[in-house]
Amino acid sequence: MVSSDHIGPGGETEIEVKVETKGKRGRITKTVQIQSNDPRRPLVVIKLYADVIDVYHTLNYPADQIFRTPCRQCHVDRGIGKSGAQLFWADCLMCHQRGKIASPVDKLRRLPEEVLRKAIEEGVPGTPMPGFGTIKGGPLTIDQIRSLVRYIKGL
Numbered sequence: 001m002v003s004s005d006h007i008g009p010g011g012e013t014e015i016e017v018k019v020e021t022k023g024k025r026g027r028i029t030k031t032v033q034i035q036s037n038d039p040r041r042p043l044v045v046i047k048l049y050a051d052v053i054d055v056y057h058t059l060n061y062p063a064d065q066i067f068r069t070p071c072r073q074c075h076v077d078r079g080i081g082k083s084g085a086q087l088f089w090a091d092c093l094m095c096h097q098r099g100k101i102a103s104p105v106d107k108l109r110r111l112p113e114e115v116l117r118k119a120i121e122e123g124v125p126g127t128p129m130p131g132f133g134t135i136k137g138g139p140l141t142i143d144q145i146r147s148l149v150r151y152i153k154g155l
């Protein structure tokens, strides 16, 4: 937002820039392009850098902490009422993809269905993989867990 859209020669104005930091961490870049009818520099590009300090992921928590407030807003709530691929994208993909801490789908696919079901329902002790089944205090019903197994296996 520009405080005045008419700037005389040698004049000044202020620009308000908003940066969305939700879900981001580390060094982020925001590029702002300013266009005007200045004959010599019709386009000025400003790059802004910010270091986003992540208040959620700096400490060590027990794996099932992600089911609680404030973690659940990103780790659970987005998957409520969903199943299959959509549930996987909402609840699992943040950890299970290339470059993240856990195996991507094509690797998980090689595991037998029963191994998948058990890991999803009961978790993997000693890792950040909590048991998502209600028996472990997790948010997912048996039907949702079955739908994830079917999605992973490509059924």
Ligand code: HEC
Pocket: 022, 023, 056, 057, 061, 065, 066, 070, 071, 072, 073, 074, 075, 094, 095, 100, 101, 128
């Ligand atoms: C604003 C959304 C958001 C909130 C709130 C949030 N997380 Fe996450 N979390 C993510 C995303 C996105 C990832 C994927 C990490 C990445 O992209 O590098 C992630 C990844 C993780 C991981 C995998 C290890 C890692 O660091 O990559 C753990 C463990 C985790 N979160 C635990 C928590 C806990 C515990 C809380 C609450 C104290 C929490 N998260 C709150 C979005 C969130």
Ligand code: HEC
Pocket: 066, 075, 088, 091, 092, 093, 094, 095, 096, 101, 102, 103, 108, 111, 115, 116, 117, 119, 120, 124, 127, 128, 129, 130, 132, 148
């Ligand atoms: C906070 C990060 C995180 C989230 C969220 C998460 N996982 Fe995991 N998961 C892991 C880690 C870490 C492991 C152990 C390392 C591995 O096997 O990839 C694991 C292991 C597994 C395994 C066992 C893999 C094996 O080789 O035995 C399955 C299956 C699995 N996760 C499925 C899921 C599904 C489905 C979801 C979503 C409901 C999910 N995970 C959510 C981190 C996570």
